Structures are given as structure tokens and as C-alpha cells.
Amino acid sequence: MKKIWKRAATAVAFTGILSAGVMDAHADYKSDFVYTYAGSAQTLANQMNLYPSVMIAQMxxxxxxxxxxLTQSANNLFGVKGSYGGKSIVLKTQEQKGKKLVTIKDHFRSYPSKWASMVDYTKVMQGSHLSGAWVSNTSNYRQATRALQGVYATDRYYSSKLNAIIAQYGLTRYDTKQAKTTKVSYKVKSTSTSGRITHTVRAGETLSSIAVKYGVPERTIAARSGLANTNHLVAGKRLVIK
Incomplete structure (x- = not known):
């Protein structure tokens, strides 16, 4: 009996280790997602009078x-409905109707890339019906998330869900004073001989953030610049944008 108990205990302990590992992996993919896109979101939000923290949380x-x-099949990171460049995808979605959730089918925008989705989101957010979430019309991100509830999404807990994500990942660190401006300048070098637009990598920049700045797909910049490793950019490296 003791041997059986020991085996059972060992099995339980091993299962516990596996479960913990699965939970850690589950948490890691969320963190990886947030920090992969945080820099690009900050850049765009700063340009468009939006809170980076709110944009990241919504994403x-x-x-x-x-x-x-929707994200995996259409690169749609923000659940934006309608069509993009004439392309859309029909999927089931849940809408809040009073206190009930109703499942319906609707058209969602289909994007050629995730950066296109991010850029388009900032344009959607310029609509007057969403002006309550602009930096210039609020004192803090909580007022912005409150303004989105019932307007951007029908979920009656939308604001609290966004606030929880912002708190969990400390996203207010991206809400710099620069976020109150509507335009951010970038150093773009253009050679007079070839007419090419190039970008010199600065410390901390990623290929994703650079792609968003210029509105050019990452793979295009990588191909034009002869990048072998797109996950690590060396400061001082000159990239060919166009």
C-alpha cells in the first residue's frame, strides 16, 4: 500500500509541476504579446492623440x-467591423443587448498585416463619437476607457476589463508626456542619388515599430535591407525603407 501511495503522490506532484509549467507558458504568451506590440502602439498612439496604455489593452x-x-485569419487586432480595401471576413460575435449576450454574424475588416490593423485603428479612433477617449479631452486613461464602453464595444464591463489589463502589465509607463502631442517627428534620410528612403536604427527600436512608422510591411523592409535576423536590430544599422 505504501508503494502505491508513493507512486500516486509522485504522480500528483509531477502533474502539479506540469500544470504549473502550462500556466507559466499560458502567462508568458500574453506577456510576449503585450510587450511585442507595446512599442509600436506607443508610437502610433502618440501621433494620434490617444493613450498608448488604452490602445495596448484594447489590442x-x-x-x-x-x-x-479574427486575428489569426484576418490580422484584425481590434475587432473593427466593416471592410478594409474591399476585404472583410464574416464571423460570429457576441453583442450585449441589455443584460443578455446575443450571438450574431457580422463583417469584420480583413487586413494584409497586423501593422495595417494598428494604423487603421488609430484612424477609426479619430471619429467624433470616440472623442471622449482622446488625450486632449481627458485627464487620465480611466476616463478614456469609460468613454469607450457602450460606444466602441457593447460589453458593459469593457472599461473594467481594459483597466485590469493596464494595471496587470503596468501599461501606464507608455503614457508619456509625448502622448499629448498629435505629431511625432522621425529622422528619415533620403539619398539624392537613388531616391531611396532609409532609416538608421536607434537603440531600443524593433522592426515592428519601424514598419509602423513608415507604413511599410516588416517583411518588405527586411528583404530590402538584407536582414537575416529580424528579431534583433543593431543600433546604427541602416535599413532601406523604400
Missing amino acids: ALESNYGTSG
């Missing part, structure tokens, strides 16, 4: 940290 919530069917 995480709407795409389920990049794992939703």
Missing part, C-alpha cells in the same frame, strides 16, 4: 492576446 482584449480567430 490584447479584442484579439485575446493575438490568439482569436
Whole structure:
């Protein structure tokens, strides 16, 4: 009996270790998603009078940290409906009707890339009906998330969900004073001989953030610049943008 108990205890302990490992991996993919796109979101939000923290939180919530069917099949990170460049995808979605959740089918925008989704989101957010979430019309991000509830999304807990994500990942660190400006300048070098636009990598920049700045897909910049490793950029490296 003792041997059987010991084996059972060992099995339980081993299962516990596996479960912990699965939980850690589950948490890691969420963190990886947030920090992969945080820099690019900050750049765009700063340009468009939006809170970077709110943009990052919406991206995480709407795409389920990049794992939703809409994101994987249409690169749609923000659940934006309609069509983009004439392209859309029809999926089931839940809408809040009073206290009930109703499942319906709707058209969602289909993007050629995730950076296109991010850029388009900032344009959608310029609509007057969403002006309550602008930096210039609020004192803090909580007022912005409150303004989105019932307007951007019908979920009656939308604001609290966004606030929870912002708190969990400390996203207010991205809400710098620069976020109150509507335009951010970038150093773009253009050679007079070839007419090419190049960008000199600065410390901390990623290929994703650079792609968003210029509105050019990451793979295009990588191909034009002969990048072998797109996950690590060396400061001082000159990239060919166009």
C-alpha cells in the first residue's frame, strides 16, 4: 500500500509541476504579446492623440492576446467591423443587448498585416463619437476607457476589463508626456542619388515599430535591407525603407 501511495503522490506532484509549467507558458504568451506590440502602439498612439496604455489593452482584449480567430485569419487586432480595401471576413460575435449576450454574424475588416490593423485603428479612433477617449479631452486613461464602453464595444464591463489589463502589465509607463502631442517627428534620410528612403536604427527600436512608422510591411523592409535576423536590430544599422 505504501508503494502505491508513493507512486500516486509522485504522480500528483509531477502533474502539479506540469500544470504549473502550462500556466507559466499560458502567462508568458500574453506577456510576449503585450510587450511585442507595446512599442509600436506607443508610437502610433502618440501621433494620434490617444493613450498608448488604452490602445495596448484594447489590442490584447479584442484579439485575446493575438490568439482569436479574427486575428489569426484576418490580422484584425481590434475587432473593427466593416471592410478594409474591399476585404472583410464574416464571423460570429457576441453583442450585449441589455443584460443578455446575443450571438450574431457580422463583417469584420480583413487586413494584409497586423501593422495595417494598428494604423487603421488609430484612424477609426479619430471619429467624433470616440472623442471622449482622446488625450486632449481627458485627464487620465480611466476616463478614456469609460468613454469607450457602450460606444466602441457593447460589453458593459469593457472599461473594467481594459483597466485590469493596464494595471496587470503596468501599461501606464507608455503614457508619456509625448502622448499629448498629435505629431511625432522621425529622422528619415533620403539619398539624392537613388531616391531611396532609409532609416538608421536607434537603440531600443524593433522592426515592428519601424514598419509602423513608415507604413511599410516588416517583411518588405527586411528583404530590402538584407536582414537575416529580424528579431534583433543593431543600433546604427541602416535599413532601406523604400
